Amino acid sequence: MIEPFFFGPCHQPQVLAIYHPPTGGTGQVLTVICPPLLNEYMRTHPALRELAVALAGKGQHVLRFDYRGTGDSFGELGEVVISDWVEDVGLAVREGRELSGSKMVRLLGVRAGALLACRWAGTSPDVERLVLWDPVPDGSGYLQAMRRLQQAIVEPGLSLSDAERRETLHEYAGYRLSERMVEEFHLLDPSVYSNVPNSKLHVVSTSSEAGFPVPGEGRDLVPFACNWETDIESLLTPRPVLERLISACLTRS
Amino acid sequence: MEEPLQLGEGGRLFGILTSPSIPRSNAQDLPVFVFLSAGLLHRVGPYRLYVRLARELAQMGFSLLRVDLAGRGDSPPRPGLTNQQSVAADFAEILVVLESRLGRLPLVLAGLCSGADNAIRLTLKEPRVVGMVLLDPICFLDRGFRLRVVVARYTNPARHIAWLKRRFKALTRPSGKTQEDDTSVDPLTFRNYPTREQLRAAFESIREREGQVLSIFTSYALGYYNKKGQLGRVLGVNGYQQFCTELFWPHVDHTYRLELHRRRLIEAIKTWAGDYIRPRMSGTD
Numbered sequence: 001m002i003e004p005f006f007f008g009p010c011h012q013p014q015v016l017a018i019y020h021p022p023t024g025g026t027g028q029v030l031t032v033i034c035p036p037l038l039n040e041y042m043r044t045h046p047a048l049r050e051l052a053v054a055l056a057g058k059g060q061h062v063l064r065f066d067y068r069g070t071g072d073s074f075g076e077l078g079e080v081v082i083s084d085w086v087e088d089v090g091l092a093v094r095e096g097r098e099l100s101g102s103k104m105v106r107l108l109g110v111r112a113g114a115l116l117a118c119r120w121a122g123t124s125p126d127v128e129r130l131v132l133w134d135p136v137p138d139g140s141g142y143l144q145a146m147r148r149l150q151q152a153i154v155e156p157g158l159s160l161s162d163a164e165r166r167e168t169l170h171e172y173a174g175y176r177l178s179e180r181m182v183e184e185f186h187l188l189d190p191s192v193y194s195n196v197p198n199s200k201l202h203v204v205s206t207s208s209e210a211g212f213p214v215p216g217e218g219r220d221l222v223p224f225a226c227n228w229e230t231d232i233e234s235l236l237t238p239r240p241v242l243e244r245l246i247s248a249c250l251t252r253s
Numbered sequence: 254m255e256e257p258l259q260l261g262e263g264g265r266l267f268g269i270l271t272s273p274s275i276p277r278s279n280a281q282d283l284p285v286f287v288f289l290s291a292g293l294l295h296r297v298g299p300y301r302l303y304v305r306l307a308r309e310l311a312q313m314g315f316s317l318l319r320v321d322l323a324g325r326g327d328s329p330p331r332p333g334l335t336n337q338q339s340v341a342a343d344f345a346e347i348l349v350v351l352e353s354r355l356g357r358l359p360l361v362l363a364g365l366c367s368g369a370d371n372a373i374r375l376t377l378k379e380p381r382v383v384g385m386v387l388l389d390p391i392c393f394l395d396r397g398f399r400l401r402v403v404v405a406r407y408t409n410p411a412r413h414i415a416w417l418k419r420r421f422k423a424l425t426r427p428s429g430k431t432q433e434d435d436t437s438v439d440p441l442t443f444r445n446y447p448t449r450e451q452l453r454a455a456f457e458s459i460r461e462r463e464g465q466v467l468s469i470f471t472s473y474a475l476g477y478y479n480k481k482g483q484l485g486r487v488l489g490v491n492g493y494q495q496f497c498t499e500l501f502w503p504h505v506d507h508t509y510r511l512e513l514h515r516r517r518l519i520e521a522i523k524t525w526a527g528d529y530i531r532p533r534m535s536g537t538d
Contacts, residue, residue, distance in 0.1 A: 001259075001263075002327060006255070046295075070301070175300070233440065233441075235438045
């Protein structure tokens, strides 16, 4: 049975969280899932729910949440900035610890969610392990990929006026970001990952071509076509990837 | 204000109840909007459309429920039931919780794609439903449909070129089955269309209940709908124009991928919903 609730900064409940209490095992570990952004949030929602249920079944406390301006959380995407999302990661960890009483915290970050998880973990010694699913190497490259998806949306014979076409230039994979958000994305460089102790990182990658900027970390390669940069809407049910993620989340650093 | 709800037997269904942001003196007369899952997508809707609609309508004074039907989002599936049986069971539980929370209020059912299909079937069975918002519902061909297809192909080169591009892309796609083919799912593929009789009966029901219907067709529907007013002609329901609004947006895609299209949709629904608040001026489209 899940436990949904809202939490937020300054006691303003703005962020939707769904807590999965352990349904077996000892319940000593809390895993907080940092979802991806934009279209990838929708594509992975069923998979991340399945992952949470599986981890809870293996005895972990699991917390899923939507960053402010995304999913069921409050706010509009154009009103929030990267620092809000990094703060949301920290608040989610705090809420999860209070709920579970667990002292051992692990983060699972997906795509750009990996960047946010590592940005927060780089400033907090409390995280025992970070498991990253296809982490994006940096913010700039991620935005470029999302712009390519946007061009694919606009290209196929859409009847748009010049003004409307200009308007779409501010969108990324169908989502409009503020100028400040774009600027902050560009500041998320590979140092976000290198600021986290290498021993804590574990990467599960679905493509050997995806370059992860930090050498020497634990890495699993699971050949699987997630098509992050070509497919905009299909839901992912990547069973072999989920199995590897579960295994990584259950392992101690 | 928004509140996560776990409803039904054992709290198996998950939804978000949005309360009106402004009090209205006629709140007890206003219908409650229920957003039904679009395909396999969860309660947020494509590109967060359901969330934004809920919040905008709440600012007008409406209450809304966005719900994960069984097997979507955070609501587990109901084993052993067909999809239609499962949706009917979900709806029965939705009615119970809405009545306990808000009283016995009239309802508007809203949905995109399979959400529209479900809204049509549920309207038939529940007398409290006084409105439907149907985004790309089913329609049936009228007499002029095929001729209009031919004319459009030769008088609208841009659309024809786009169609050729899509055909070329489909033909040149590698035919070998990959792992991806087995494990990624188009969330809006699966539909179980209402029959013509069900569609007509649902509209008749709304007319008898003195309600109203908004139907919007996008480029997704071009295979079966290509002229504004086609739905009304096919249904032949008396007084259709007095209680139905039918819009045709052939340059908009099914999931409203562009922000400007989402804004247009939100405004159209708000304008339509405003008729529940102010006296009806005219029901024509």
